Amino acid sequence: MAESESNPKGGGGEETDLLGRREDFIKTFFRKGAELTEELLEENERLRYKMVALEHELSALRSSNAGDGATAIRELSKRIQQLEEERSNLLKGFSAVEARSRDYEARFRQIEEENERLANLYVASDQLHSTLDLREVLQIILEIVLNFIGAKQFSIHVLDEETKRLFPVAAEGMAVADAPELPLDTAAVAAALRSGTPYLASEMSPSAPADGAPLAVIPLHLRGQAVGAVVIYRYLVQKKEISEVDHALFRLLAAHAATAILGARHATGAGERPLTRAAFNALLG
Amino acid sequence: MPGLNALVVEDSPLMRQLIVYALRQIKDLRVVEADDGVDALRKLQGDRFDIVITDINMPIMDGLKLVRRIRSDEHHREVPIVIITTEGAEEDRQRALSLGANAYIHKPIRSHQVISKVKELLKLA
Numbered sequence: 001m002a003e004s005e006s007n008p009k010g011g012g013g014e015e016t017d018l019l020g021r022r023e024d025f026i027k028t029f030f031r032k033g034a035e036l037t038e039e040l041l042e043e044n045e046r047l048r049y050k051m052v053a054l055e056h057e058l059s060a061l062r063s064s065n066a067g068d069g070a071t072a073i074r075e076l077s078k079r080i081q082q083l084e085e086e087r088s089n090l091l092k093g094f095s096a097v098e099a100r101s102r103d104y105e106a107r108f109r110q111i112e113e114e115n116e117r118l119a120n121l122y123v124a125s126d127q128l129h130s131t132l133d134l135r136e137v138l139q140i141i142l143e144i145v146l147n148f149i150g151a152k153q154f155s156i157h158v159l160d161e162e163t164k165r166l167f168p169v170a171a172e173g174m175a176v177a178d179a180p181e182l183p184l185d186t187a188a189v190a191a192a193l194r195s196g197t198p199y200l201a202s203e204m205s206p207s208a209p210a211d212g213a214p215l216a217v218i219p220l221h222l223r224g225q226a227v228g229a230v231v232i233y234r235y236l237v238q239k240k241e242i243s244e245v246d247h248a249l250f251r252l253l254a255a256h257a258a259t260a261i262l263g264a265r266h267a268t269g270a271g272e273r274p275l276t277r278a279a280f281n282a283l284l285g
Numbered sequence: 286m287p288g289l290n291a292l293v294v295e296d297s298p299l300m301r302q303l304i305v306y307a308l309r310q311i312k313d314l315r316v317v318e319a320d321d322g323v324d325a326l327r328k329l330q331g332d333r334f335d336i337v338i339t340d341i342n343m344p345i346m347d348g349l350k351l352v353r354r355i356r357s358d359e360h361h362r363e364v365p366i367v368i369i370t371t372e373g374a375e376e377d378r379q380r381a382l383s384l385g386a387n388a389y390i391h392k393p394i395r396s397h398q399v400i401s402k403v404k405e406l407l408k409l410a
Contacts, residue, residue, distance in 0.1 A: 068362075071395065112397050115310075115396065115397070116395055116396055116397060119306050119307065119352060119396045120303065120396075122306070123299060123302045123303045124299070126302065127298060127299045127302065140299060143299045143367075144299065145298065146392070147297070147300050147303075147392050147393055147394070148299075148303075148393055149393060150392065150393035185313060195393055236371070236391075236393065237392050240395070241380070245395075
């Protein structure tokens with residue numbers, strides 16, 4: 001400005017033109033600067049609005065997400081609870097099924113045992129009464145005691161009506177001659193014959209007692225009268241207990257063996273004579 | 286399961302009846318009885334059997350001879366054999382197994398043991 005004022009006349013046209021262009025340039029420069037500033041301000045404003053809007057959006061989003069999460073957690077907790085209940089119910093159901101299964105298993109074993117008992121009783125009874133041959137009857141009694149009850153050493157005795165002693169008529173695991181003649185007051189024999197129920201030693205052992213005492217005495221009786229006894233001295237090694245089947249067989253022998261022996265004896269025509277050892281042995285030949 | 290046949294070889298009528306009684310509880314199993322080994326061989330010749338259950342101690346022909354004869358017979362060498370043994374007969378039992386018996390049952394026998402052993406060998410279990 002100072003230069004244009006110092007040369008108002010003497011600068012000539014070129015200088016004026018130059019100054020004009022310079023002024024135009026400056027004007028243009030400032031105008032464009034102003035425009036740019038304006039644009040920047042507008043952009044700034046626009047961005048600021050946008051940022052505020054985004055912040056709002058973010059905030060809304062955050063609160064929205066927070067709400068969904070809580071709901072989801074609530075839903076999940078509910079589902080977990082439902083699943084826990086289902087699991088608990090399933091476990092209860094499983095326990096019930098398991099208990100029922102155990103019941104069925106026990107029932108099955110009972111039925112099996114009952115079937116076993118009936119099979120043994122049916123066959124033993126059927127065989128006992130299948131013959132009137134005295135030897136065959138004694139053989140069948142031996143087989144019942146050996147194969148069904150599982151005794152290893154035992155003898156069958158009959159009561160001598162005159163001497164009142166039990167004399168051996170058949171034996172297994174020992175010779176008949178080696179089986180002792182038993183007086184009625186022998187403890188185990190007396191107990192069995194008096195009560196009419198089998199005497200069973202308290203210990204279940206496969207070996208014979210050292211004192212020769214019997215492990216079991218099964219009384220044979222007819223209408224309450226003693227006819228004889230089966231005396232067991234040893235059981236088979238594999239026999240571990242006296243089962244329900246054995247007790248049933250003892251009862252069957254007690255009632256039916258005497259009938260079978262006396263029936264066979266009567267069939268020989270010797271029934272009217274007193275039952276003595278000599279007479280019985282004579283029948284056996 | 287049509288047509289399964291079992292042969293029971295036992296000289297004691299009492300034992301035979303018990304074994305037969307047990308086997309008759311297996312559905313569709315026909316049971317044939319023989320008194321001893323010779324009777325068993327006669328019955329084996331005239332029929333087809335899916336299993337043989339035999340006692341060891343028998344008159345005329347015992348169970349061991351019967352096992353040997355069955356295993357040497359081309360028609361029956363594959364038939365499963367169950368032997369019935371008594372206590373103290375470990376040697377007989379081992380011999381029967383070495384001759385080709387498939388299984389054994391101890392006396393005193395229980396019908397459920399017979400049923401389960403036979404079912405196992407006939408693959409019915």
